[in-house]
Each structure stands twice: as structure tokens, then as C-alpha cells.
Amino acid sequence: MLELIPASAIIAIVVIALIVIFLAVGYVKAPPDMAFIISGIKKKSKIVIGKAAIRIPFFERLDKLNLRLIPIDVKTSNAVPTADYININVDATVNVKISNEPEKLRLAAENFLNKNTEYIAGVAREVLEGNVREIVGKMKLEEMVSDRQKFATLVKENAEPDLAAMGLDIISFNVQNFVDGNEVIENLGIDNIVKIKKAAAIARAESERDIKVAQAAADKESNDAAVAAQTEIAKKQNELAIKRSELQQEADTKKAMADAAYEIQKEEQRKTIEVTTANADIAKQEREIELKQKEVAVKEQALEAEVKKQAEADKYAAQQKADAALYQRQKEAEAKQFEAQRQAEARKAQAEADRFAKEQEAEGIRAVGEAEAAAIQAKGVAEAEAMEKKAEAYAKYNKAAVAEMMIKVLPDVAAKIAEPLGQIDKITIIGGDGGNNGVEQVAGNVPAVMAKLFESMKEATGIDLADIVKADTYDAKVNRNVNVSGIDSVNLVVKDEKENPTT
Template identity: 65%
Template structure:
């Protein structure tokens, strides 16, 4: 009995030892540890595979299988293989740098395991590149070139948003999407920047011209101030020199006077007082006057030299200032001429465009103007017919009136003839007549001009205005000389009433 128990105990310990050994063997052979950039997919006994990322786990040998998926970034260079037309029909090529990776979310990780399990990174990159290129082509066709070039981030976001659902269906995430460049064979992108370059160059040229103008102005002002200071200093120096020369002349005058007096006394002593006091005094006075005359001559020469130096310095300073000012004004005019020339070129281009528009507008107006011209021509013709009839009736009336009508026209035109003949003389400020010229001759010349006008009228029309006028005036004088017959009164003349008495 005791041996049987010992036997069962040994059996239990053996079974327990085998079980422990089996567990240790399973643990040793099935223990796995995944790094943070790798996903272990353990499948076999479970309905849903077990995923290990950055942690340890156990797989049962012979019953479960371990597969790996890399979670590292996959850099992809996405380029359009051929030119793609934009929304404004410009063919371009796009180059972008994209980073994708297998998603670590459970649902997307399961999709990635189904699509890329045990696949190399190059295969995953090639599949993602095809999807990204297709989406990039789609977005290029929806946007205009200028919009894509000016806002690359918007273009990248649209492509990323458009491609994310397609890549998510494969278990991939887009980490970053950066547009490298846009290329077109027609240099359209390069020409887009020409307008901005021209504007920047224009503004820079205008700013440079303004700055140079201000610099030239400041330089001219500083030069003027320097010249003024130099002239003032030269003038002050000349004044000091003049004062010094005058003081020296005064001292020299006193010295010469003392010396003359000593010389005179010495000569008087030498001559042993052979001359009287009056002669000695006279000689001394004569010598003094001669010295004074010489001194005044020296003073005049010093003053003349000082004034000459002062005037010369001032003239040179003014000439230099005018020259600097003229140079600055010349430079400023050159800059203004260049700026004006550039503005005129721009205005000419604008006027050319405007002229094309006006040409089309005038072509549209031409038809209306032609119809309006026909109507106006008809009105003018009717008016001309009416005026011709009026002129014909006026001619008939003048034929009936005869010479009286001619004289009436002559008298009406005579003031204008005289006025026009004398009109040149009104513009003369002063008349100088030589020989026998006087006011009577001037009047005679004016009347001679009127006579020449009437003679010209006689030669051109055959009407002798002098003869007509003489006949007309002779007839008027004859009629005035004959007394008019008294006409019989049909009614007696009423007596004149007083203004203050009412009529009965």
C-alpha cells in the first residue's frame, strides 16, 4: 500500500515535471519581442491575429505563426511621367516628395497585413507611387497654373486629401507631401514673374532717382554753405589784413614823423644854425607833407589790393556754386527724362490697346453716322433750294431798285472798307515820317487806299462807284434846289390849345 502511494507520487511528479518542462520549452521557443518600428502579426489559433508593436508576447510553437510588417517611413519621389494639362490648358510636369508608412491603427494595420505582409519596402513604395501620381494628375487638371505656383501648400493639401482614402484602403498613411517644383516646356511659369520683375525694377529705379535727387540737393546745399563760410572767412581775413595795414601805416607815420623831426634837428645842428628857425620849420613841414603823401599812396595801394582780392575770391566762390548747382540740375533733369521716357512707353502701350478698342467702336458708329449723314444731306439740299429761291428773289428786287440798291450796299460796306484800310495803322505804336510827311499826308494815304479798293471793284465787277455816287448826289441836290409845291389842305388846321385848358 505504501509502495503504491509512492508509485503514484512518482507518476505525479513526472507528469508535473513534463508539464513544467513543456511550459518552459513553449515560453523559450515562443517568446517574441517587437521593436517600436516593427509590427509582429501572430496568427493561427485566434480568429483575429494578435499584433505586437514595441512590446513582448508569446506564440505557441507549431500552432501559431509570426509575420513582420515594417512601420518605418517610406520616402517616395512622385513625378508625373508625362505633361498634364491644367485647368487653363497649360501642360506641366510636377515633382513631389512624399513620405508614407504603414498605419499603426488596428483596422488599417489589418488591411496592411492583408496587402503587404512580408513584402519589401520597394514594392510598397511602387504601389503608393502609382496611387499618388494618379491623384496628383487629377488635382493638376482641376487647378490653374498661377494658383498652383503661387500656393503650393494648397495644391499639396488637395492631393493629400484626395489620395488619403485610396492609401487608407491599403493600410497606408501619408505622413508628409511636399511639392518640389513645377516644370513647363513653354516657359509660362518663367513669364509669370516678368510683370512682377518689371514692377520691382520700375519702383527701384524711381526710388533710386528720388534718392539721388535728394543726395544731389543735400550736396548742393552743403556745398553752398561751405562756399558761404569760405567767402565769409576770406572776407574776415581781408578785413583783418586791412586793419593791420592801416595800423602799421599809422605807426609808420608816427615813426617817420619822429625820425623827420630828429633828422631836421640833426641837420640844423650840422649846419650850425645857419638857417633861421623859420626856414628849418618850413623844411621840416615840407618833409612831413612829402611823407604823408607817400603814406597815403601806400594806403591806397593796400586798400586797392585788399578789395581786389576780396572781389576775386567772392567771384570765384559764386562761379563754383553756380557750376555745382548747374551740374545737380542737369543730373536731375536727366533722371526725370529717363523716368518720363519709361512712363511714356507704358502709356503708349496702354494707348495702343485703347486704340484697338476705339477702332472697333468707331466701326460700329460708322453705319449710324452714314445714315445720319444721308438725312443731314437731304436737309442741307432742301435748305440750299430755299436759299437759292431767296437769292433769286433778292436779285429781282435789286434789279428793280437799280442804282439805289447798289448805292445802299456801297454805303453799308463803306465803313468796313475804311476800317480795314486803317486797321494796320492801329497796330503801329509809333509813326515817324521823313521829308514832307505829316498828318495830312497820312490822311491822304488812307484815302488813297480806299480809292484803290473802289478802283479794284470797278475792274472786277464793272461798277463805277464814283460815277454812281456823283449821279446820285447830283440828283439829290437838284431835287433840294426846286421848291416843293404847297399841297392844298383838305382840313383847316385846328387852333393850338393851351396845355393847361381842357378842350370844350
């Protein structure tokens, strides 16, 4: 008989079976391109992408979101004016998808859960078209046409925040075409075509110019080579002509020698004279040639020695200059060090000198006082002695010395008397006294004053200067003996102008 199964075992089996059924019914596995959203028990939904999860049947709900790319064809419904006021239409292709980031995915679940792809594409298309219109209004047509990547980047950056708020990501944005109704873009292309053609024409012209320049250079080189070849041929021809002349000269010389030998046979005496003369001339020419060759060799050696000597001198000068510069730098360094030491010693010596100067200042003041007193005393003694000597000198003066002194000052006296006449710029004379005109009166003023001066000096000193002056007259020179009154025992003997005067 079969043994009865305990009730507890049956219950356990039933529970296990229920658990297995429960797990089998609640087990879910999400593919990589699909997001499973499990909600129900917890406040925050559970998101599963590319992995397995357990959903509690009857208590939790399973929803799905497609994560595949959504292609969108974005076209402006009507023309949009650019920043330079040109109406254009824009055609672009965009790929968007529901983001797999948890926060954005929750936003996408709130907005597009259980919605088909066409609905999501329509919403995204409206957002993208609005952003395209906004960027078109900020850019110029030429900038958009020449840099489509910049335009696409600006639209993408401008639309990403709006789509991110819906849980969508922009994967790509590509501009297909810009269209305008006024053929502006086509005209821009024509302008570029013209520029390209112009650049090509310039490049072609420059290439042709370079070809012509190269051809001209080649022709010049060819011509130079031809000229050089012709020059070389002419040189060779000249050398050949010279060689022929030398050979002809040698033949003529031999012929002349033969003729001379024939003549020698006829006249032995004449032969001897001519042979001797010819040998002397030849020896002289050979000697001159040897001397010239030696002079050339000496000049070459001298030139070589001079060049070598100059090179050695330059080398030695450069070496000496470098040594001098090094020596100068060393001496400058030593001088700076020595100067620093000297300055330190000078400051020390200055301090000692200042101290010594202070000590000597008092002694100096005392010595100055004593010196000034001695100087005053010596000055008084010297002035007294000078006055005494002057008195003795005046006592020894006789009338001859006094007359000599007076004669020496006569030119100065006459100059002072005539000085007022030299200051006169213009004189107007009207009439005159005693038949004399005014000019004679003015001109005679100086002699009259001098005569009165002589009379005054005669009365004062007893010396007649008029007689002394007369010693130079014609009569005195003829008689050769003049006696001047008023001077003791003095006879002036006037000799001829060529002799030396004696007293």
C-alpha cells in the first residue's frame, strides 16, 4: 500500500508551485532598444533596459517605450527672412530618440508613454522648425550657405533644451538645402565661379610668364655657351697665327743665318765682326729674359710672402685683440675690486681726516691770527722803508732826469689835448678872425695849448722843453751841436739817422 503524504508536505509543494507560477508570470526581460517601465507598488517607477526584472502580477503594471532612432524631415512651411532680409526655405533631416538617461526617460514616459513614433516625430518636428526659424533670422545668407555645419550646430544647441524637457535627445542634424525665390544663392555661386575663373586665369598667366622666363633664361645660357665657344675658337686661331708667325720668324732667322754664313765665307773679317755682334746681342737678350724671369719669380715670392705675412699679422692681431679684451675684463674686475677696497679705505681715511681737521682747525685759527698780526707789522715796516727810498730817489734826481720824465709824458699829454677833436663828428665853420678861416683856428688849437704847456713847465721846473724839441730840427742836424738851457752840463750831439745816438 502507498504511504500517505503528510499534509505539510503537500502545502509546501503547493506553495512552491505557486511561487514558480508567480515568477513565471511576472518575469520580464527588456531588449537594448526598449525601455520597460514597471509601476504600481512603489511611488517611483522602475526602468529596465537590456536586462531582466520581476513584475508582481496584479499589483504592478508594465509599459514600454521604444528607444530606436526617429528620423524627422524638417522643412520650413514658408519662407523665413535671414539677418540680411533675404527670404529662404530650409530643408533638413534630423534624427532624435528617447533618451536613456533615467531623469529624461521618466520625462519621456510622462509625455509619450503608449504613443506611437509618428506622434513623437510630429511633436519634435514642430520644436525643431521653430528653432530653425530662430537661427535663420540671426544669420546672413552667405554665412549659412558657406558654413552649413555652423548653422546646424546653432540649431542643435538651441533646440536641445526644449527637446530635453520632453525626454528627447538630438542625435544628428543635417542641412539638406537652402532655397530662395530670388536666385540669390545662385548669384553667389556665379560670383564665386567668376572669382575662381579669375584666379585660374591669373595662375595660367603666371605659369605662362614663368615658362617664358625659363625659356629666355635657357636661350641666354645657350647664347652664352655659343659666345664662349666662339671666343675659345678665336683664341685658338690667334694662338695658331702667333705660332705660324713664330715658325716663320724662325725660318727667316735660319735663312738669314745661312745668308750670313755664305757672306762669311766670302769675307772672313766681316764674318768675325758680324758673328761677334750677333752673339753679343743674343747673349744680351737671353740675359734680359733671364733677368725678367727672375724678377717675375721674385715678385711672386714677395707677393706670396706679403700675403702670408698679412694673414699671420691678422691672425696675431685677432689673437692679441682677444687677449687684450680678456686682460681688460680681468683688469676691470680687479679695478672694481680695488676701487671697492679703496673706497672703504678712503671712507676710513676721511673719517680720520675729519677728526684731524677738527683738531687742526683750532690751531689754524690761532696761527692765522698770529700771521695776520705779523703781516700787518711787516707791511707797515715795508711801507716806511719804501717811502724812505722814494724820498732818497727824488733827492738824487737832477734836471736832466726830470726833463727825461717830462719828455716821456709829452705824447700822452698831446693825445689828451687832441682827444676832444677826435670826438667831433661834424664841424660847421662860419667866417674867421684876422683873415684866418675857422679850420686854421681849430687846427692851431693843439699847438697853441702845447706851447702854453711848455711855458708853464719852464716856469715851474726851469726846463725849456721847446729847446729840447728843437734838437731834432734841420739846423741842429747840420750844425751837429745844440745847447739846451736849463739843464746842467748837458750837450746833445745829433748824428745822422743811420748812426747810434750818444750823449
